[in-house]
Amino acid sequence: MSALRYAIVLGVALVAALLLCAGPAAAAPPCAGADMYVVAHQDDTLLFQSPDLLEDVQGNRCIQTVFLTAGDAGKGAGYWEGREAGAEAAYAEMAGVADVWQVSTADLAGHPVHMATLVGRPGISILYLRLPDGGPSGNGFPMYGEESLKKLWNGGNGMMPAIASIEADDGSTEYTYGGLIAALSDAIESFGARQILTQNYAPLSGEDHSDHLNTARFVKAAAEAIPSGFGGWHLVGYEGYETQTKQANLSGALLAGKEAAFETYVPFDTGCPGVCGVPPYTLWRQRQYVAPTKTRGVVADAGREGTAGAGAPVQLSGAGSSSESGGSLGYSWTQIGGPPVTLNGASTVAPTLVTPPHPTLLSFALIVSQGVTFSAPDVVRVRVPSATPNPTAVVGPDQSVGPGARVSLDGSASWDPESLPLTYGWSQVGGPAVALADPGSSMPSFTAPSGPASTLTFSLAVSNGAQLSAPATVRVAVAAAPSPPPDNKPKSGGKGNDGDPGQGSAAATNSTLARGQVRLTVGRRARHVVRVMGSAHAKRCRGRLPAGAFCRITTAGNVVVGSRRSLSRSGTFHLYVWFAAGAKPVKRHLKVVIERSKN
Numbered sequence: 001m002s003a004l005r006y007a008i009v010l011g012v013a014l015v016a017a018l019l020l021c022a023g024p025a026a027a028a029p030p031c032a033g034a035d036m037y038v039v040a041h042q043d044d045t046l047l048f049q050s051p052d053l054l055e056d057v058q059g060n061r062c063i064q065t066v067f068l069t070a071g072d073a074g075k076g077a078g079y080w081e082g083r084e085a086g087a088e089a090a091y092a093e094m095a096g097v098a099d100v101w102q103v104s105t106a107d108l109a110g111h112p113v114h115m116a117t118l119v120g121r122p123g124i125s126i127l128y129l130r131l132p133d134g135g136p137s138g139n140g141f142p143m144y145g146e147e148s149l150k151k152l153w154n155g156g157n158g159m160m161p162a163i164a165s166i167e168a169d170d171g172s173t174e175y176t177y178g179g180l181i182a183a184l185s186d187a188i189e190s191f192g193a194r195q196i197l198t199q200n201y202a203p204l205s206g207e208d209h210s211d212h213l214n215t216a217r218f219v220k221a222a223a224e225a226i227p228s229g230f231g232g233w234h235l236v237g238y239e240g241y242e243t244q245t246k247q248a249n250l251s252g253a254l255l256a257g258k259e260a261a262f263e264t265y266v267p268f269d270t271g272c273p274g275v276c277g278v279p280p281y282t283l284w285r286q287r288q289y290v291a292p293t294k295t296r297g298v299v300a301d302a303g304r305e306g307t308a309g310a311g312a313p314v315q316l317s318g319a320g321s322s323s324e325s326g327g328s329l330g331y332s333w334t335q336i337g338g339p340p341v342t343l344n345g346a347s348t349v350a351p352t353l354v355t356p357p358h359p360t361l362l363s364f365a366l367i368v369s370q371g372v373t374f375s376a377p378d379v380v381r382v383r384v385p386s387a388t389p390n391p392t393a394v395v396g397p398d399q400s401v402g403p404g405a406r407v408s409l410d411g412s413a414s415w416d417p418e419s420l421p422l423t424y425g426w427s428q429v430g431g432p433a434v435a436l437a438d439p440g441s442s443m444p445s446f447t448a449p450s451g452p453a454s455t456l457t458f459s460l461a462v463s464n465g466a467q468l469s470a471p472a473t474v475r476v477a478v479a480a481a482p483s484p485p486p487d488n489k490p491k492s493g494g495k496g497n498d499g500d501p502g503q504g505s506a507a508a509t510n511s512t513l514a515r516g517q518v519r520l521t522v523g524r525r526a527r528h529v530v531r532v533m534g535s536a537h538a539k540r541c542r543g544r545l546p547a548g549a550f551c552r553i554t555t556a557g558n559v560v561v562g563s564r565r566s567l568s569r570s571g572t573f574h575l576y577v578w579f580a581a582g583a584k585p586v587k588r589h590l591k592v593v594i595e596r597s598k599n
Contacts, residue, residue, distance in 0.1 A: 031062035031123030032305060032363070032379040036193035038184070038219045040149070040211035041071040041133070042080075042087040043269065046262045047284045048212075048238045049197060051254040054261060057094040059304025060381065062123040064191045065091075066184070068149065068215045070130040070169040074141030079270060080169065084128060086268025088116060093264040094257070095121045108183035108190075111173040127187060130168045131175070138210030144169060149214035152177055184222030189230055194299050194376060196223055200237045200291040207242040223296070231376045232297030234322050239291045244283040259285060295322040298329065298373050302366040302380035310384050311357045317350045321368045321375070330369040336379070337363030338419040359386030359417040386417030390467040393460045395474040403450040403481040409474060411460045412442040420464040429473065430457030451542070453480040517591045520549060520563040522570050524597070527562040529554070530577075530590065539585065543575035545592065551575055561592060570594045 035056055037045050045053050045065060056063055067087070070080040092099035097120025106115040106127060118124040134140050134148025139161075147166045155162035156177030167174045175183065188196060200208060201216030216237055223235050239246075250258065262285060266272045275281065301320030308314045318331050333346045338360050345351040355362070361384075365377040396410035411424055426439040431454050434446040448456075456476045462469045518528045537557030545551060548567030552560045559577055575590040 031060050031121075032381050033061045033195070033302070034064075034192045035061050035195040035197065036064050036066065036188060036191055038066040038068070038187075038196065038198045038215065040067070040069050040199065040209065040215040042067055042083040043071075043262070043265060044199065044212065044240070046087075046090055046258070046265055047281070048199065048240050048243070048288065050258045050261065051250065051288060052197070052238075054094055054254065054257045055304055057091065057121075057124065058096075058257075059306075060123070061304060062191075064125045064127065064187075064193070066127045066129065066187055068129050068131055068218070069133045069211055070128070072133045072141070072144065072169055073271060074133065074135070074143050076143070077169070080130070080133075082268045082270060084116075084126075086265040087126065088118075089268060090261040090265040091124060091126070092118060092120070094261050095124060097121050106187075106190075109179065109186040111175065111179070111183050113183075114170070114172070129175075129183075130170050130172070131166055132169055134211050134214070136209050138214065148210065149218065150210045152180065153214045153217055180218055181222045181225055184219060185225050188223060188233070189226055192376075194232065194378065195234050195236070195301065197236045197238065200239050200242075202237065202292045208240040212240045220294070223294075228297075232295065232299040232324075234299040234301070235294045237291040237293065239289040241280070241284075243287040243289050244280040246287060246289060248283075248286040250286050250288060255286065258288075293322075295324050298323045298368050298370050298375045300366045300368045300375040300378040302364065302378040305381045305383060307383045307385055308355050310355060310359065312355050312384075313352060314355060314382055315350050315352045316364060316366075316380060316382075318366045318368065319349055321349075321366070321378075323368075323370050325370065327370055332367045332369070334365050334367075335362065336365045337361065337381070339415065353382075355382065355384050356415075358392065358415050359384045360415060361417065361419040363419075384417075389417060389464075391416040391420070391422055391462050391464045391469045393462045393469040393472040395458075395460050395472045398475045398477070400477045400479070401448050402479050403448055405448045405478075406445060407448055407476055408443055408445045409458055409460075410443050411462065411472075414442070414460070414462045414469070414472075416462075416464045418464070422462045422464060425461050425463070427459050428456065429459045431455050431476075431478075448476070448478045450481040454478050516589060517593065518561045520561070520567065520592065520594045522567055522594060522596045523565055524567075525563060525565055527560055530559040530561060538577050538579040540578040541575055541590075542578075543573065543590075545573050545575070546571070546594070549573075549592070549594065551592075559590070561590070563594070567594065570596050 037049060037053060039045050071083045072080040088101055089099045095118060100119045101116040102119055104115045106113045114128040116126045131149065132140055132144035132147045134150050138148045138150030140146035140148040147163055151161050151163040152166045154160060155164050165174050165176045196219065198219040199212040199216040201220045220235060223233055266276050299322050301318060303317045303320065321329055323329060331347055331349050333343055333351050335341065335343060339356050341353045341362060343351050343353050362382040363379060365379050367377050368375045392415055393411060394413040399407065401407050409426060414422055416422055424440055424442050426436055426444050432449045434449060434456065436444045436446050438444045456478065457473055459471045459473050461471045518530065520526055538553050538559050541551040541553055541559055546569035548564045550562055554560055571594055573592045575592060577588050577590055578585045
């Protein structure tokens with residue numbers, strides 16, 4: 001293996017190691033938006049708020065669910081812990097990831113709350129307050145002191161039967177009426193929820209479970225208690241038991257997805273056998289109805305994440321945005337992630353764009369306004385799917401340049417399917433070696449060599465911090481350096497075209513190649529004939545001299561180094577002379593010292 005090839009192979013390996021050891025790039029946000037689902041029991045989101053929940057999960061929205069009660073039905077921890085495991089399994093099934101959760105403790109206005117985060121989709125989390133299940137009537141169960149949300153609500157609103165506080169089934173904490181409202185307000189603010197999705201808070205006449213109604217009442221009170229500095233929110237209530245008497249309104253893929261999630265939950269709920277597969281459960285599963293809604297301020301809704309093919313037209317939609325007054329809204333869309341695209345109609349409710357010609361993840365923020373009131377931004381993403389998580393290195397076209405030209409390589413079109421930041425690793429893999437300036441950038445540069453025509457080859461690999469791309473190569477063809485003109489012009493008083501010194505206006509001196517040095521003076525004309533002694537004949541003279549200086553080979557095989565009056569740069573310069581001295585050419589060094597006049 002040649003020394004150059006060994007260096008090239010080693011360089012490629014080093015580039016790969018540096019790229020992968022550079023540390024992870026800044027990760028893209030795991031989800032978009034902030035939607036909070038707050039319900040009484042572990043199956044309520046699956047029965048009464050889906051397929052909205054299903055579409056939010058599959059649309060990669062950031063979702064936090066709060067279960068207010070333990071759903072204990074007057075039974076022990078083994079029962080309600082099983083229901084929690086069932087809810088987690090159902091959420092993992094909707095997300096299409098493993099049912100693995102990270103457990104932690106959240107603090108809600110000073111109350112410790114059990115929290116679980118889905119490892120495969122960390123934008124999905126669940127808070128369990130584990131308050132006593134009050135039963136359909138709200139009277140509670142003896143095992144938990146007959147405490148219930150209904151009685152706590154009554155206690156805060158001057159009604160009977162009432163209690164002043166309620167203790168969590170796991171004994172972790174106790175809430176007063178105001179304490180529970182404060183805890184829910186804290187949950188909404190901490191998560192930054194703009195869409196708050198709960199149960200039916202409108203007055204009912206025994207149509208729904210008492211826990212459903214009073215959960216919704218507490219959530220509405222908590223939203224209204226949030227300081228105005230938080231900004232706007234949109235509260236949505238979903239009907240519960242009463243949907244069984246309404247027209248079935250789900251079918252196709254949405255119904256199938258809702259059914260699949262609920263069936264994943266069923267084996268964990270020991271109260272389900274003989275119940276969950278017959279009416280009214282089967283009726284609830286075929287329906288979803290929204291009851292009351294309320295908006296404070298203005299709230300942007302940029303929609304759910306979508307997928308599209310490469311180079312495909314896409315239309316965004318902010319039609320779900322709302323305002324407290326119900327009046328018309330102004331729309332302002334901005335791209336905040338991914339390779340830049342043209343957003344047509346960025347000030348309309350439904351702008352359009354065309355996706356890039358490769359897999360990527362685009363992110364857009366929507367802000368809506370009404371008069372001088374502006375919403376917090378809501379984010380939506382558009383994904384062009386990829387079969388692999390690896391980034392792709394893209395280099396510019398092959399180039400043809402002249403000797404000594406400054407050349408820039410271009411890897412800026414490289415891309416990552418998740419639009420993660422990239423690190424760059426360039427290396428030379430062919431041709432005369434050159435020094436790459438800034439090989440860790442997207443656009444390094446170098447100076448093309450002078451000499452015979454050659455082709456330089458460079459390789460680029462990019463990394464997103466976890467995966468490395470396949471290498472991409474680009475070639476740069478370098479033209480041959482022009483040969484110096486022959487020094488065969490007769491000189492006045494000289495010996496003709498053999499280059500020996502004459503008596504012209506330029507001073508002429510003689511030296512031999514063995515001395516290895518020539519001196520010139522800035523601003524003066526001079527010719528130095530460096531004679532090659534013996535039978536050797538000079539063939540080529542190569543190196544860098546400043547403007548106004550020259551090196552030539554005479555027909556007699558001698559080397560002529562000279563200067564013109566235009567010579568203005570001093571310093572030491574190096575030439576190499578090749579001459580024939582037997583079977584093989586020999587290279588000798590010649591130093592040229594240019595000095596400034598001391599007169």
